[in-house]
Amino acid sequence: MIVCVAVVGHQNNPLYLQSFTEADDALKLHHIVHCSLDVIDERVNNPKRSAPTLNETFLGLLYPTENYKVYGYLTNTKVKFIMVTTDLDVKDADARNFFRKFHAAYVDAVSNPFHVPGKKIASRSFGVRVSTIVKSFGSGTTG
Amino acid sequence: MDPLRSYLGRLLLEEITPVVMVLTTPLAEAACKKSGLSFVDMLSPFSLFKKIDVPVRTASEVPYRLQMFKIRMVYASDVRKEDYEVADEKIKPVVSEADEKALPDLLSGPPQLEDVLGKPEAELCPLWIKKFNRELMRTLSFSEHETFDHPVACLLVVSSMDKEPISKFVDLFNTNQLPSLLNEGIMDPQILKHYLVLHDQQEGPQDIAVNVLAEMRSTLGSNDCKLLCINSSTEADGSNADNSWLPYKALGLNNHEGTCFLSMDDLNEVLQHLVYIMCVPFPLRFAGGTNAKEGKLCCSVIFLALDHYSSVLPLLIKDFMQDFASNHIIPYMEQKIRVLNQQVATTRKGFRNQIKNLWYTFTSIESQIRVLGDFAFMLRDYELALSNYRLLATDYKLDKAWKRFAGVQEMSGLCYSMLDQSRKDAEYCMENAFSTYLRIGSSGQRSATRCGLWWAEMLKTRGQYREASSVYFRISNEEPSLHSAVLLEQAASCYLLSSPPMLRKYGFHLILAGNSYYMSDQKKHAVRTYRNALFVYKQNPWSYINDHVHFNVGRWYGVLGILDVAIKHLLEVIACSHQSLSTQNMFLNDFFHYVQSMGKKFDVHKLQLPVFNMSSLRVVHEDHRTYASDADVDVSESTWQELEEELIPSSSVVRTNWLDTQPKSSLRKFKDSSVCVAGEAVKVNVELKNPLQIPVDVSGISLICQLSTNLDALSSDVSGLTLDGGKDQVNIEPSVSIFETNADNFIVSQLDIILRGGESKRVQLDVTPKVEGVLKLVGIRWTLSNSVVGYQYFEFDAQKKNKKGKKGRRRPFNNNLVVIKGLPKLSGSIEHMPTKAFAGDLQLLKLNLRNHSEFAVKGIKMKISNPRFLIPGDSSDIGLEFSHCLKKQKQSVVSSKSMKENFKGLLFVFPQDIEIQAGATLSWPIWFHAATPGNVSLYISLYYEMENSSDIKYRTLRMHYSVEVLPSLDISFAISMSSSRLQEYIVRMDVVNKTPSESFVLHQLSCVGSKWAISALTSCSSISSVETVSANQAVSCFFKIKDFEADSCKEAGSGSYRSDIALHPGTSGDVFDVARAPLADFHFQERYRQGKLAKGPCSLLDFVLISKAAGNSSKPSPDLQLLSHHTCHCSARNQSPVWWLMEGPRTITHDFSKSCCEVSIQLVIHNSAEHRSSVRVATFDAMPEKSQTVHPHDSTSVQGGWYDVSLENDIKTISSAKSTHHEKQYSKSISPYVWCSLSSAQIDLQPDSCSRVPLKVCIFAPGTYNFSNYELQWKVHPSKRAQVNEDVNGPSGGGPGHPFYVTVLQSV
Secondary structure, three states: EEEEEEEEOOOOOEEEEEEEOOOOHHHHHHHHHHHHHHHHHHHOOOOOOOOHHHOEEEEEOOOOOOOEEEEEEOOOOEEEEEEEEEEOOOHHHHHHHHHHHHHHHHHHHHHHHHHHOOOOOHHHHHHHHHHHHHHHHHHHHOO | OOOOOOOHHHHHHHHOOOEEEEEEOHHHHEEEEEEOOOHHHHHHHHOEEOOOOOHHHHHHHHEEOOOOOOOEEEEHHHHHOHHHHHHHHHHHHHHHHHHHHHHHHHHHHOOOOOHOOOOOHHHOOOOHHHHHHHHHHHHHOOOOOOOOOEEEEEEEEEEEEOOHHHHHHHHHOOOOOOOHHHHHHOOOOOOOOEEEEEEEEOOOHHHHHHHHHHHHHHOOOOOOOOEEOOOOOOOOHHHHHHHOOOOHHHHOOOOOHHHHHHHHHHHHHHHHHHHHHHHOOHHHHHHHOOOOOOHHHHHHHHHHHHHHOOOOOOHOOOOOOOHHHHHHHHHHHHHHHHHHHHHHHHHHHHHHOOOOOOOOOOOOOHHHHHHHHHHHHHHOOHHHHHHHHHHHHHHHHHHHHHHHHHHHHHHHHHHHHOOOOOHHHHHHHHHHHHHHHHHHHHHHHHHHHHHHHHHHHHHHOOOOOHHHHHHHHHOHHHHHHHHHHHHHHHHHHHHHOOOOHHHHHHHHHHHHHHHHHHHHOOOOHHHHHHHHHHHHOOOOOOOOHHHHHHHHHHHHHHHOOHHHHHHHHHHHOOOOOOOOOHHHHHHHHHHHHHHHOOOOOOOEEOOEEEEEEEEEHHHHHOOOOEOOHHHHHOOHHHHHHHHHOOOOOOOOHHHOOOOOOOOHHHHHHOOOOEEEEOOOEEEEEEEEEOOOOEEEEEEEEEEEEEEOOOOOHHHOHHHOOOOOOOOHHOOOOOOOHHOOOOOOOOEEOEEEEEEEOEEEEEEEEEEEEOOOOEEEEEEEEEEEEOOOOEEEEEEHHHHHHHOOOOOOOOOOOOOOEEEOOOOOEEEEEEEEOEEEEEOOOEEEEEEEEEOOOOOOOEEEEEEEOOOOOOEEEHHHHHOOOOOOOOOOOOOOOOHHHHHHHOOOOOEEOOOOOOEEOOEEEEEEEEEEEOOOOOOEEEEEEEEEEOOOOOOEEEEEEEHHHHHHOOOOOOEEEEEOOOOOOOOOOEEEEEEOOOOOEEEEEEEEEOOOOOOEEEEEEEHHOOOOHHHHOOOOOEEEEEEEEEEOOOOOOOHHHHHHOOEEEOOOOHHOOEEEOOOOOOOOHHHHHHHHHHHHOOOOOOEEEEEEEEEEEEEOOOOOEEEEEEEEEEEEEEOEEEOOOEEEEEOOOOOOEEEEOOOEEEEEEEEEEEEEEOOOOEEEEEOOOHHHHHHHOOOOOHHHHHHOOOOOOOOOOHHHHHOOOOHHHHHHHOOOOOEEEEOOOOEEEEEEEOEEEEEEEEEEEEEEEEEEOOOOOOOEEEEEEEOHHHHHHHOOOOOOEEEEEEOOOEEEOOOO
16 A cells, blocks of 8 residues: 655655555654655665666665655656555556656646646645555555 | 774774673772772773783684783672663663763754764764663673673682681682572683782781782692782871772773763863862873873873872782783683684584584583684684684574574674675674574564674774664664664764765654654753754755654753743744644644743744735835825826826926025935825835634734934935944844834834734734934834744845836835925825716715815815716815706706816816815815726825925825726617608617616616707607616617708707607606716716727717616615716618618699699718718619510419420520519509609719709609619719729619609599
């Protein structure tokens, strides 16, 4: 189950952060997302991998915390997508697929002429779309 | 880097060292107690040898030299596994002691990014943390799965005062008294024994002791017996001696490595103490020399001093220890290693030890290998140690003795690390050990922690800080909260040390650490860690986290009683709009709680609750421009300036001549700053917003102002006036208290409001200067919930000024206002000015002007932006009864015409004799007409001059009203020409009521101008059926109008035709006069406006429909509401510009017996086009003949569309098919007639003119004839220029004649 998704701007400012748990753990998730940025920074700044992975937007597993796994995705405009999940064995393909959909939703949201770039995403339809993507992620892995 | 020199190396040297078990007799212990120390404590400082420099040879043949060496002295009673709880209790003071020292730090500001990055590692990981780590590891001392805590030697101590010292030695090493570990066979009891006789110099001469020693040597062996004399100090009697050891205790020598834990401060304190108590000048010299920065240097200095002081004693101990270590312990260990090595080698070579041991006693081969490994490790023969550990690992693994296996792996990892060979192997071993410890459950937890600590140190030594921090993090999970906190803090510092520093993780782990500290009741530490993390969250808007940190820091500071700092931090979070209601409540409650605990009101610069939107700041001050209401200020200055263009004298008028500089200069002086008038309030509009969902109580909102009566200050230097250096000073936050309100010079308003959750309010704050001078607006102050005073200074920086671009609005914004002498001022308003009106609404209003000052004003002029809506009335209009005054009266209408000239343009000049005296009120009528639907802004500017001329000669009063005009009746007219009479028109009036609920009574319809007469159609003489148009109803009425000016007949004179028609039956005589003011004036405006829009080529006439609001059916409106709708430039709906009709007698009596009848008729042709046109008229007689050629049955068959076509008839019928239409129209009664005057005529018609063409018809028999057998063709010549161009032709057309029936009768 995905517990949290986040969009973080290129200046590492949070643009969107939504948790999907009932528990009051917003602060914790904020912290987790915030910390993941360190890992993303590190990956981006030390590209030790070979050339083909340089253009890869999917960053893979960022780091496992006690109960969560954090996956990351980096767009060309240096906007980061972060997904926190409780599933302990997530297939890379699933995660990739999730981020692709998420990215599309984000692109649509920021294409809104009323969206101010660099400001938090206030679009309600984006939220709805994201939550459906999140829900489908859970069902996709089981089915 | 040499692993031995690294911190890990030091740690291993000091922690994994040979243990010497100490057994003392009570008397020996008592002798030591005289100096306040136990025997072990006394020896401990000398158990560390920095440079022992002894050769060591272990299993290999090649000896090497050992430099640093340490012995752990442990009482036999302590050689046991301690309870975890008890051990953990011992750790607690380490942490809590450190927090005492943290206090001064907490009072300073939180560290910033640069501070933290610049910190050396030592500061990030302070000594107390290192000490904590050691203590944590020590809780595992004497665990059964390891052997490096097994005593290597035993030191038996007997006092020289003891009776029979030799037997005492035997008693001491009595197995019953030995630690259980030795007795149970876990530890080897066959260890090196060393005998010491302790002699207290004060008890007696040394001879006794020497005798005892001799005795010992003879029985116990000469090498292993020693004599130690203590308390040799000459001046040291009982109490003094006690004191003299104080420094030792203070230095923390009970701790095995006490010297390292001291800060400079402690040392200085100790040194002073030392000097004071001992009164020895000598150490002072050393103290003087302790400027050295290193703490350790200081320590050694102290040691030197102490050594010197009681020179005999410590030197003896030192010698003893040196000898003990190098001559006994090390050789013993060497020998043991060799023996064990031999043993292991043979055992291993012979056969594998296949017997599974559940209990590994010291005799088991595994234990022996382990001992061998550990001894080798302690003597730093890591190669040997490693080979044995690896040997063991396989065995233990086979035996599934996991804890032992893990222990061996741990040691192998350390060996690899110390050998600095294979990092990978080291890592693998540590990882393996760590996970194995964890796997075995709770019994392995602390071991895992220790292993993790080693591991982390190992990684840190190699600079792998990130990995180290994750190890710290992992072990923190296994520990109780206090330990976990310290471990997390170390994890955090490792993230900071990693390159590049991972600040977010640093912050996060600090927060986690802080949380754990808080849970374990270490608030100071909690605050410290949170505070250190603050800067991480500052830069980015991670507000949730930032709020959490600030809030907790604030709260904990509050708990610690540091209220001011607590409040400072809480201030950061109280304006958290993004938090939930409950969180906001919590934040606010805590904030107020601490504020109240402070017990006094205090000032907060830039308090964020409520938020003052400084960009919304508007300063309204009135110089020569005054405003009727505050809303009027929002109108842009350019609108006013445009309006006032003709109203106010241009600047050249003010200056009488170019030499006369005096009046000018006084104005010039104020040019750069705004001017306000003493006694008149300067208003500041500002928006404030409550970001919370909780209502907040804001009271005493007022301006902070300064008024300097020294006027020259401004001209000399504005910044000089700003008293405190203006901005710069403001930035360094001068206390708000310096701006005490000076009630003599000015008065400021106080405002109390309660802002509901999320509410924004615009407030107006006033300051009224009382004296002349320069008023400076400094800022705003307010009180939040009666406990916190917030204040904020206005920031007028240049950038803002430019960005705002308030060009024309006000001169460059300046918070300095020049206060000039009091001036007369008019206030004005239009009484009962409607805010909503129906279109067409006509009202008489009153403009009231009041003079508040003690001087009269004169020369009043007024300009209105939209005369379509507002027209000033005549002074006579006042007091007239509304609507009645508009009625048609008997007197002449000419007088009202004069008004129009008076109101030329938009400027209205009040009669010259009007002056408004002091305190008086002038009322002036003003007409309002809601001309068109929509939102309309009406601007009125009043100009007046002062009686007593001062700096300002005149002032203007600006009024602004906006009216929402709702659609009411939609009226349109369709005029069509009467086909029978030339100058008559049929008018269809369509009235649609567009209101949802209102109904209107149609009162009167008037044509404007004397030329037109209007009357109801005779057929519908009563139109009472349409008197009321109710909501959404549409009504059409028909009228006839007649242009009787152009008409030759003078019926108008008779009065039967009038330009008004009453639509309401009861009011036929009660019509309104549209030719009088104000209806005429409004009509004039309407005509002008609508003329702009009119697109038709010619306009015929204007209509005015006057109606009355009937109100809702339920309640008839008591006051009569009059609506007038003006529809201008109506024109006839004609298709072609040229129209014509036949005129002539309709009935003729003629005697056909005498002659044929000649009828004279006229064809009247009218050109209504704007251009000249030519018309050609042709008559023809052929038509009847043609019609006669057509067979009746043929025509019917054509009509039917089906007929039997004969080939002969074919062509003929088709050719005549067109004419059959004409023929069809003719009635059967038509008899032939002949045109007899002319067959065709060409006429040129000027625009808008008529022409008559005389025609004659000859009739031969009585009957009714239709003289329509003619055709007209016309062509408009657009203009001269167009005429030249052949291609461009005006519209042209033509048509057959209209039917004109004439009945000719046979005269009798």
